[in-house]
Amino acid sequence: MIAVKKEGIIIQKTVLDFENEGVLNPASIKEGNNVYLFYRAVSKGNFSSIGYCKLDGPLTVESRSDSPILIPEFDYESHGIEDPRIVKIADLYYLTYTAYDGINALGALAVSKDLINWEKQGIIVAQITYHDFVKLTKSNKPKSEKYYRYNRQKGVRKKDGGKVLLWDKNVIFFPRRINGMLCFLHRIKPDIQIVVSINEIAELTPEFWENYFIGFQDSIVLSPQYNHESSYIGGGCPPIETEFGWLLIYHGVEDTIKGFVYSACASLLDLHDPQKEIARLPYPLFKPELSWELKGEVNNVCFPSGTALFDDTLYIYYGAADKRIGCASLNLSELLKELMLNTINHD
Template sequence: MITVKKEGILLKKTELDFECDGVLNPAVIKDNEKTHLFYRAVAKGNISTIGYCSLLNPLEVQERYEYPILRPEFGYEKHGIEDPRIVKIEDIFYLTYTAYDGINALGALAISRDLTNWKKLGIIVPEITFEEFKYFSEIDKSHDEKYIRFNKFQISHQENTEEVYLWCKNLVFFPRKINNKFYFLIRIKPDVQLVAGIEKIEDLTSQFWNNYFLNFKEHIVLSPKHEHEISYIGCGCPPIETERGWLIIYHGVHDSVEGYVYSACAALLDLDNPGKEISRLPYPLFKPQEKWELKGEVNNVCFPTGAVVEDDTLFIYYGAADQRIAVVSVNISELLDELITYKYLDVEVNNL
């Protein structure tokens, strides 16, 4: 097993109204030698906005705004803007987040050229009802019982189910175009899916998503496999490009006597064909162990959403127990060597 150092808590909630109930799940990006952190800030009533701070170094805050940089403006996000991730593609920053309207939780996008002025492009994931999803399930048998079981809960307490969509969260862009096209990850429980080959955001039409669901099995890139992630998995940090492949830091969830436990996990995807999994760790990269990860708004949670690489060190930023933001560090070369080891083991097993 590789060495992971828990560097401790970076941000805690304050008495400011917009973040008095918690700070968690940050997006992190380094641009022009400055590191920017956009985090989910929770106010009373569980209404989330996006706060901002800059970092002096990976473990020290330089400046922290006393107001949110992004807040709900439209009906599709009226109950909160949650769990941001960020990448820079060419000269534009793409900040994705979960838009929550009180019923539906769906991936949305905002773009900027300067990290200050943002243009919201709205929800870009499928807005598909549960009944529509069941219809596609009957066409494509890859929509087996596990998809129905994990996603039908959203309609169980709603009077008007026509307004209830399949939850599609954890929207994460790859940090560059592949073959001049956008690629991104989404999560429809219990798996992680890939959306590939988009020339422009406007191509994500209803017809596009209808065709996507008709061939849904082809788009599943990661599924629960090991004990620590057996309940379901979800996208974490934006993919990190390495010579070994796309390094994916994601979250895995397993049920326990104390409820769900969220751990940080690692996998490699092929550089040219990100729909191909090369390898993954058969154990958590790190899991809840410290008191501030075990107890909080939601207990037993390590939820990675942002990462930066400094020399040969990977710093991973995560929500700890849904109440605070913490950091771990790991030698990225050591992590890649470990992942490749399990690739070789898979090949050996397959050749027996």
């Protein structure tokens, strides 16, 4: 088992209107000795925007904005901007988030060159109904019957006058091009899927997604395997490049008598072919144990969404019980060694 240290609560909600219900699920990016957190800030009525704070080192808050850095502006995000992740590719920062309009939750993108001024690119995942998803994947359908259980929206195709679409969340870019192409993970329950074949964001057209879903089974990169992730899994932190592969810290969900339990999990993907999983921990990296992880807006949640590496210590920032932001740390070399003891045989 990997030794994981719970470092405690990093930030909590304030009395400010935009974050008076909770703060959670932060994106993180390290520049020098500073870590910049872009977190989901929730106001009354469950409306979310993106708050911002700067850490001195991995744990000490140096400054924190008293207003959100990104707010809902368009119809597709009218009810909230949620669960950001961030990477830097070349000289551009890619901040992905879930855009929620009150009916649909879909992956969207904003870009920046300075972490201050952001240009929204809109929704970048497919905007299709579950009915169309079934039609497109008919010849190459997912093996898991959970796609039906989690995504059919009880057969409802319209709600409040708007189309009910297939929810596609947890969009997370790899921090560099692979084989010259932009790559990102996304999640349609219960699995994690991958896109590996675009040169520019503009290529993510309806025609692209139609072809993608026709070969959908081949895009599934991780599926639930162990008890702690038996209900479904989803992307967590942006992949970290290591000598052994892309380290992926993701979340796994188990349905228990206490309800869903969200844990942090770890896997390795092949450096050159990230569609191939090469190792996975057979147990949670860490799970809800402390009082502030067990009780909150949603109980029993550790939701990892950002990391920072200081020497050989990996700090993992996570939403705790959908109310606070915590941090856990571990030795990266030890984690990689443990993962390589749990490689996957593809024969």
